[in-house]
Amino acid sequence: MTNHPVPQSPSIIGQRVPKMDAMDKATGRIEYGHDVRLPGMLVGKILYANVPHARIVSIDTSRAKKIAGVKAVLTAQDTPRIKFGFGKDNLPLKDKVLSRRDEVAAVAAVDEDAAYEALALIRVEYEPLLPVFDAFDALEPGAPRVHESRPSNLFDQYDYAHGDGARGLDTADVVVEDEFEIGWATYAALEPTTCMAQWDTQGRLTIWSPTQIPFLLQRDLSEALGISGRDVRVLQPAIGGSFGRGLDVYPIEPICALLAKAAQRPVRIIFSRDEEFLAVATRQPVKARVRSGAKRDGTLWARDFHLTLDAGPYISWGALEPLVMMEAVASLYRVPHARFVADVVYTNNLVSGAVRGYGNPQGTFFVESSMEHLARELGMDSVEFRLKNANRPNEETPQGLKITSCGLRECLMEAAERIGWGNPTSNFQLPTSKLRRGIGIAATLNVGGGARIYKSDGCGATVKVDDFGRVTLVTGSTEIGQGSETALAQITAEALGVRVEDVSVVNNDTNIKPWDVGTHASRTTFIAGKAVWIAAKKVQAQILEKAGEMLGAPVESLEMRDRMIRAKNDAAKAIAYDRVVRAMHYREGGVVLSADGWYDPPTQIVNKETWKGNISAAYGFGAQAAEVEVDLETGKVRVLKIVAAHDVGKAINPMAVEGQIEGGVTMGLGFALSEALQVQDGRILNPTLLDYRVPTALDVPKIETVIVETHDPEGPFGAKGVGEQPVNPTAAAIANAVFDAIGVRVTSLPLTGEKILRALKEQNPKTE
């Protein structure tokens, strides 16, 4: 027999693959929480306090209970009084009001009309208490205490230092100082929050939730309800946007469960758009006092950052955001001395939480604005300054981050080159024009190999192959739109030599899927991908062994591609992989194919004393450059172009990576220019999508994405996470470009026309 050379078909890894759910989303066939219907389902509605701080003197629900169709009316006295949430300071329904969004009563009724009518008939008598709306005020002695049981309004303080800490600035040649302020922003997910709860006849609860953390929800919700975690099953409908919204248990879940229990019927709560603005968490508002110093030669020398975060009345996982802000301060660029202090403070404002980037957009804005300031003070090109101090591969930062792959320099150079850095014509305007153009740049460091903020950062996977060649991947991980299920299907398909469409991904039922800590920290493709690869390789090994026997070829000579197994050096030796699978089943001592994989990265929980430790198994880097045009008459900033260059290790699905980058940039654009909740005395003044200005398609500039591949040694196929890093540097790059355009630094986000005009006027009072 002649040996025929076997052509190598291209690998599935690195191919542009449309997201598996794209068609269903585009055609409206996908089932969101709103589409889940159960027989006998009731509508649940919540009554909010709408006073910022008060004792509840009495609640009269008697009239509400008489409304036809009302099946349950609950107040605090009907609910377990178990404190829940990250800060163990929240209750489903409150007996004391700590913010306007506090839930004081809830009803379940056969339809929305009856539910709203009942809400309107609940009479609550409040005894007002003095509120506190400013985090600095809240830290003053004698300030009203948000939680009476706590000694002060300071929930937690992060105090980190390396090198000489703040004293490092004493030995710097140039020091700059700034104050920054970032207010409230919201997720503005297109899908408002939903929850469905049903108790079975054995007293077990099933909850349908667009959560990002099904297993932590299982735990946290069971604790809030005072039942065993064994008796909570979490089902995840398709998720129409989350961005961190689903990282916590919020009162909606226990309220929904308690209504369902009281009514003995399934209850579904769907937030109205107002409610979505009011009752979900916000991005952590932060005020920062920042100093950075450098040596004359452009060596970054020291940083001293003091941050104050307004957590609102209940602490969420977002309270951990200083951990990430700290990474930007202590580890983005090589900096020998750093101090970082962050106070997380209770107030009677909105509840703040974790939003995509998890504090990194805020931290990066501070760091990269300060870097720009410092470069100007040094009289140094700011790209050159950044390149000189950029992180490099295989270095451990003083904070303990073990950087393996690192493409920061490449990203900076790509972004700079493609925005036209150093090209003097780009910034030229006729002196008579009221328009000024500028360019700016900013970089980011983001965890890209998980983030151990919980005891387990692991994820499990099971791969099975049926007789027909259908591959099922059961993954612990959660798809929230990031496209990781497609990447996981690609990894499975790559291992087994099948097509992506041959893989079904099962990922939405805690009864079925193995543990995963949840979708956060850009971890899914990295962590879940490793677990999938481990499971799929076990299945692969079994198939190849049998195929070798059937083909009469050594296992090492075989490759699996496009549903076939072939001897690499002999094209005549080929067999369809599903025939091999059937042959393994239909024989004496046969088997059906299934294998498990589990991956928990070799990382550390950050030490709570030193705040050091290698939290992630890999770090992603990126740089974005923006070109803007500022209208001197209106202050309006128009972004003309953004170049986004990101080190993603290996792009398993470049199309999805581009989607993440474009989505991140767009979110960063809103963060930079328009998205702000107007909050006055704890009340949101603009709770509509018309007034809360998410960028529309017309607002989004040309985004040039550059994928920098560094092939991480630990990541699956060299991949690193990319979910969050594209949102981090956008605002800083735009702010730096505005500085470049008009010579004025606006230190508060968003960069509204009003703020820019005010800054211009301060700079040159005669302009007007």
Added chain:
Amino acid sequence: MTNHPVPQSPSIIGQRVPKMDAMDKATGRIEYGHDVRLPGMLVGKILYANVPHARIVSIDTSRAKKIAGVKAVLTAQDTPRIKFGFGKDNLPLKDKVLSRRDEVAAVAAVDEDAAYEALALIRVEYEPLLPVFDAFDALEPGAPRVHESRPSNLFDQYDYAHGDGARGLDTADVVVEDEFEIGWATYAALEPTTCMAQWDTQGRLTIWSPTQIPFLLQRDLSEALGISGRDVRVLQPAIGGSFGRGLDVYPIEPICALLAKAAQRPVRIIFSRDEEFLAVATRQPVKARVRSGAKRDGTLWARDFHLTLDAGPYISWGALEPLVMMEAVASLYRVPHARFVADVVYTNNLVSGAVRGYGNPQGTFFVESSMEHLARELGMDSVEFRLKNANRPNEETPQGLKITSCGLRECLMEAAERIGWGNPTSNFQLPTSKLRRGIGIAATLNVGGGARIYKSDGCGATVKVDDFGRVTLVTGSTEIGQGSETALAQITAEALGVRVEDVSVVNNDTNIKPWDVGTHASRTTFIAGKAVWIAAKKVQAQILEKAGEMLGAPVESLEMRDRMIRAKNDAAKAIAYDRVVRAMHYREGGVVLSADGWYDPPTQIVNKETWKGNISAAYGFGAQAAEVEVDLETGKVRVLKIVAAHDVGKAINPMAVEGQIEGGVTMGLGFALSEALQVQDGRILNPTLLDYRVPTALDVPKIETVIVETHDPEGPFGAKGVGEQPVNPTAAAIANAVFDAIGVRVTSLPLTGEKILRALKEQNPKTE
């Protein structure tokens, strides 16, 4: 430290456990196929030919298509012409009609009214062909051929012999001869057949079906549609009765799929009650000529059985029923010589299929009626005759069945004793009474360790344990009401020392569950139970290893009971099992618990030449005795009591075993006395539950169940299957009791008053 003796808590195996779905069924919360709703779902309806044999000259659907709300109208020309089904002789929609129930067109519409209106407007022109309604006629030369492409109407012939075959009768001392006839009966499941089909945007089909054979349906339906099995996913809603109905792919499934494809919307078909009578299969009608012989001393010597089965126009898995009838003839009791011939014949009647017992109720009726006849001819007590010839443990029958455990003698003795066998007063009546009492007995042999009628008789299982101690069992097997999911949960709970309510059983999605050949042949608890045990033991071993380490006790000393792990000889060494599970997860190199199990029994496919082979890994036995009262004026038979003694190996859940026995006896009672489809020229005359007489609660006599435990060496915990055997001997026992009561043998089922009066009159023409 003192060693404290540890009390042994009782094992979960052998406990009376309510079925896991009992409460949901009782409260109406369970979701049957009727409860499945999808957005945009259409109603599908089928047009039946209602002529028994005809060519279709033309079909005009033009008016039907114009009805508002009609989204698809299909005829044969719109469908793939791929023959499907066990006999590869069926089509979704027909271009030639072979029976009145033939599907000739189908519509999908937004509601039932529009669908029915459209059906009514479809005009079909038929050219009638000569039909054949009798299986003997169909075998005559020159008979109308049902399938033109086949040389004759004989689909298949089973021809089996052992010993001297029929010639064995020549050396018998006593020979009896009988003719029997059993007509059509139906499943009469409370839930009519349903089907829902939906195609996804990638061209993959999801089908919701109350099937018993999800993986074979996946294969068969994909073949019928001309697509890959990879692209068919089968979901099984809760099943409200099946009894063999769900063993085949029938036209409803491809029709539903084709309608959904044409309409590009999900389509649901729910059979009306009429349709349920017309379009599902029936029990195989059989005519039998039977001879049995014995030696003078009561040694059973030889049997010669000739059976003719009316298969109707399309061959189902029911066509394999002679395999089982043959087991009753060749292997129930020790019989040195036997011949068995069965012809499976095409006619233009109803389609016949497999019903609980799979031919065994028919075969057992023939065998046990003949045994009774023979005992009378021998002048021997028929229990004594049976005991003398009963099967014994650890024997191989001439047919090749390897009997391991065998409680036939115990069952016969229990049944006889409890019915009052040999007590002369039981049969006494005043001569003036028009009521006559009698007792009768019959036994059965049934596969109890699977039945290899397909290449694989295996089943897979996965057991996972979450951090909260919730155990999930994913089993390939299918729950059709038999209660096996509860038995499987007990086996899992036993292995892991948890409670049954801690186990969630996942068993209804081919995307998730591993292969299983399906629910048939009473195989689930045996086969799936073994697989579950294998998987659960792997998990157990992992937990015990860690627990030993945590408790400082050798693994062998540990036991798992009631959510705790204890050292047997030291009560102080105890730990909650979920704590151990968490400790395994939350550590360096941690794991989450999951393991697979697979079991395919060591059995043989019956040899197609000799019809011999050990088809099952275990055999169940049973005996039932009936006491009846016959009204000489009306012929009506009232059953006063039934004793049902069954060898089930080990009863894992005695409550469920009793349920199976009581249900089987009740079904056997209907088979014996009342259930018959009145069929004339291929038309059902009594297609309503009022006229088709399933026993009601008032018709069911006292049933005394006796569980005989023999502890099978291969079965899980010694268990054998029990799903079918209780239905097998009931009719024979009742017929034998009627014979005892009135001295007349009625050889046709059901034993209607009309038949009994006729028989009485033939016996004594002067009676009237």
